[in-house]
Amino acid sequence: MSSDRNNSAKTIGRRPAALRLETKDADLGHGYMDGGWWPHSYDASKEFPPLIDALSDRVGSIERIGYDMDAWYSVSRKLLHGDVVVRCEGFHTVFTDTVSIISLAGARMLLVVVPPQTSSGVAETALHAATDITSTRNVRDLLAAANSPAGNVRTTGTAPAGRATTAMPAAHPC
DSSP states (O other), X not given: OOSOOOOSXXXXXXXXXXXXXXXXXXXXXXXXXXXXXXXSSSBHHHHHHHHHHHHHHHHSSEEEEEEETXXXXXXXXEEEETXXXXXXXXXXXXXXXXXXXEETTOOEEEEEEOOTTSOHHHHHHHHHHHTOTTOOOOHHHXXXXXXXXXXXXXXXXXXXXXXXXXXXXXSBOO
């Protein structure tokens, strides 16, 4: 269930910000996680578009992105990526430190989300651990092994998606 009741879509495209993402090789990957992502913030309007861009190159057009609605804010229910509508679905039942991706072709990916405030050394350790093809560790184990804070510890002044004070403006209705 999405946290934003806005039914229009926000157009997304390539962004110049450095994407901190590591994924397993699709042919060799095993285990619980398909990779790791270290966003710069919990602002989905800024963080989801470059993630969708990068993962579209890997699995094709993205249909859905699932996230913990208590961890992210500024989320539109729909994002327009080229001519494809990406549905953003926030849930209270999704594990806090993950995002799930589903492509139009049915490919699924589960990424561990390294909290933005994590130091670079710890975050890089967590990203590498998430892409270890022999690892079967779950999210909590990956973050704990890297000494990363689990549970998306937000800094003060930010609001979760379900309580955002302003919605992301819509650019193109669907």
